[in-house]
Amino acid sequence: MKVVLWIVGLFALAVGLSLFAQINTGYAIVFVPPYRVELSLNMTLLLAVGLIAVSYGLLRLLAATLNLPHEVAVFQRRKKLRIARHALVQSSLAYSEGRFQKAEREALRACENEQSPENQGVALLLAARAAHAMRAYDRRDGYLARMDSLGNGLQLARRMLEAELLLDEKRTVDALAAVEAARAQSPNLTAALRLELKIRQLQSSPEHVLALTEKLLKSEAISAEQARRYRLAAYRDQLPQLIDGQELRQWWQRIPAQERQNPSLALAVAQQYAKLEQADDAAHLLQGLLEDDYSSELVSELGELADQVSEARRIELLRLGEALLPSHSRDAQLLLTLGRLARAGKLWGKAQSYFEASLSIQPTLAAHAELARLLQALDRADEARRHFDACLELALAEV
Template sequence: MKFVLWIIGLFALAVLLGLAATVNTGYAILFVPPYRMEVSFNLLIVAIIVLILLAHGALRLIALAVRLPEEVRQFQRQKKLKASRHALREAALAFFEGRYQKAEREANKAVDDEFAAENRALALMIAARSAAQTNDIAHRDEYLSQLEGLPERLQLARHMLEAELNYEAKQPLEALAAIERARAISSSLTSALKLELKIRLKLKQPEAVLQLSEKLLKSDALDAAQARRYRLAAYAQQLAGFAGSEEISTWWRKIPEVERGNAELVAQVAQRMLALGDADAAATLLASALSADEDASELALPLADMAGQISAAQRIRLMKEAEAWLKSRPRDHQLLFALGCLAQEQKLWGKAQSYLEASLSVTPTLQACAKLASLFFALEKPEAAERYRQQALEIALATA
């Protein structure tokens, strides 16, 4: 429809121009001494229009010729840029495919012809990460040094990459320095705090680990289970530095109550006290935890293991306390086993046998069978000892 309207319009314009030309009978005189020329006014108008069009076309040609070198340069630049962007995409794909040598090669191509700072930074980071994956430390550091010349807004990514690469290369001090630079730009960056937490733990700085884990827990960057694992690791590092049970007792009182109820930590503290030669203090700690928490039955096993190192008075006191605990949990096979071990060390053979057999009747375990076998060997009852030894062997084979 538009085409038809254009055709009609052009014909109408031609008719109007033809009518105007017949109406206009004037002429123009061109006088250039010694010449004089008379031309139709209509012809003069047409000539002027043609002249303007020719002048315009000539000027366009001249401008095009002048701009031609720049156009060629722009074309070549766009061609290189297109190739560079293609290489960057190929580098990213190759990196995630695990083809690190190709990724580094393509990233280098992208760096050469890329003028956008963000894309150059991305290409250099891919190249650095790829070089690190192939253990090419020299090239890795070269790529990282090239990132220094990029704008300040891109330095945070560079510092974080440098921290991660140094951490993976087992250079915690260099990684920590990079994290400090990153935190100077963004103090509350969660990824930097989480990486710092790992580094502080590796460097055995438990106080910093405790502070960071609490901070990350409050910001929901760590869940409760993860935070607890980090806290337990930090407490274990603190525990290893103590040289006496008194120091441990003072430190233990300062730990939050919720952590003192952790069975795993209680067992670690008890083992440390035992290693320092204070078996009675270790047993007291385990007994307190068993008394306070009915779900901490697994602590009865380390108590049973240290039965032979506890003083006789302590064994008797523990047996009295444990008998009271049995009223609320009479089928706790681990507690029954611990009582049997304590009674056996105390040479209370009848009690030891009854406790161990009760434990075995609730849950048959290799430890209970072995203890009963040793008990009957001590009582010079080889047939009964052999029976329990065979039962222990059957349990061992069944669980192998």
């Protein structure tokens, strides 16, 4: 329809011009001394239009000629930009495919042809990742160093990547410095807090781990269960630093009640009490846990403390064990612990019956050894020798 309208319009214009030329009988005189030229008005109009068109064309040609160097430069920049963007895409794809050498090469190519500092930074980050994957750490550090000249807007990304790669290399001190530089720019950046938490765990720095755990939990970056695991690990790391019984007691009271109910942590604390020759405190802690939740591991640890606890504590433990016995009569470890407590209290007959009951359920090296020691102390050498022989057989079977 448009074509038809254009054709009709052109014909109408032609007819109009033809009629105008027939009606217009005027003329124009161009006087340039000593010349005098007389032209029809129609011709004069045609010449004027033609002169304007030619002048316009010449001016456009002159402008295009003068602007040619700029156009060439723009063309070259666009060409380089196409090359850079293509190389950046290829580098990203190659890195994802595990072709790190190509990824590094294409990233450098993109960096050379890019004009934007942000895109140059992205290319250098890719090159650094690829070099790290190939263990070319000098080249990696060189690419990261080149980012210093690209402006402050890229330094957070540079520091975060640097920290991640250095942590992967187990250079915790340098990784921590990079994380601190990143946090100086963005103090509450969750990713930086996570990285620092990993570094502090590797450095066995429980105080920092606890502080970072609370920050991450408050920002909802980790779940409550994750936070609890991090706390428990930090508390275990703190234990060897506590070398005084009073200090250990104060530390234990500062821990949240929920964490004190954790059997593995409580067991570790009890073992630390035992190392500090605070056997009664260790036994009291284990006794409280056993009253809440029975565990053979806790019972076994109590048995190890039988010779170290005070007489009053030993009697309490013996009563607790005997109270637990009806519901755990087939637990060989409980019977062994009761035998150790009875032996330590010089209740020879009761100790022997407990050791024999433990052996009847599960013949273990520890039960044979305890019974052999008891019989030897009672001057029953022949019976003791049989249990010593049984210990040797079990030990050889485990080799």
